[in-house]
Amino acid sequence: GAVVSQHPSRVICKSGTSVKIECRSLDFQATTMFWYRQFPKQSLMLMATSNEGSKATYEQGVEKDKFLINHASLTLSTLTVTSAHPEDSSFYICSARDLGLGRERRSSTEAFFGQGTRLTVV
């Protein structure tokens, strides 16, 4: 079953509003989660690295004030797209790895991905 859960799976919002996307690790703790964005017919592009208890690290060209990341617990990271515009419409995907914090890890190397969130800004 899924070990990284992302919610919502799809959302339509009006231009100028904000949208929050949640990413949860279901049965493991993740000090680090990654947020990717994928435009149609393109590959996944890393947006930012979410660090529990500290500020996120953003990739070049990604506006940190527009894409707010909060990683308040070891199982939850949120991405908020603020003042969304139609050009923000995309498929947003989170990822985490089970590093075995506090218990035996599920797998040594694989990364788990959420189901993705299809954001449409109208």
Added chain:
Amino acid sequence: DAKTTQPPSMDCAEGRAANLPCNHSTISGNEYVYWYRQIHSQGPQYIIHGLKNNETNEMASLIITEDRKSSTLILPHATLRDTAVYYCIVRVEGGGSARQLTFGSGTQLTVLP
């Protein structure tokens, strides 16, 4: 992480083996070869990974050449549900760190009925 090169697309008949190639000629000694796939409108899914030995699991087999400059992912009996974009990724194993994956363009595999 080393760069990888994959064909943009491939077709395969249902029930036949799908062989997806990947070139990684600049791979270094401590870099692993990973394969993920992404079915349309879903998040990527881990398939298999290896360092230098061939690997097999319930999903696929990974054949890595002796010089490690290329590899082939084999789906032994492709089904329609295997239609997806397949990504070959080369990266160092962090030994406890959670480094991000860098995705290339991948190969769109279409399994035909």
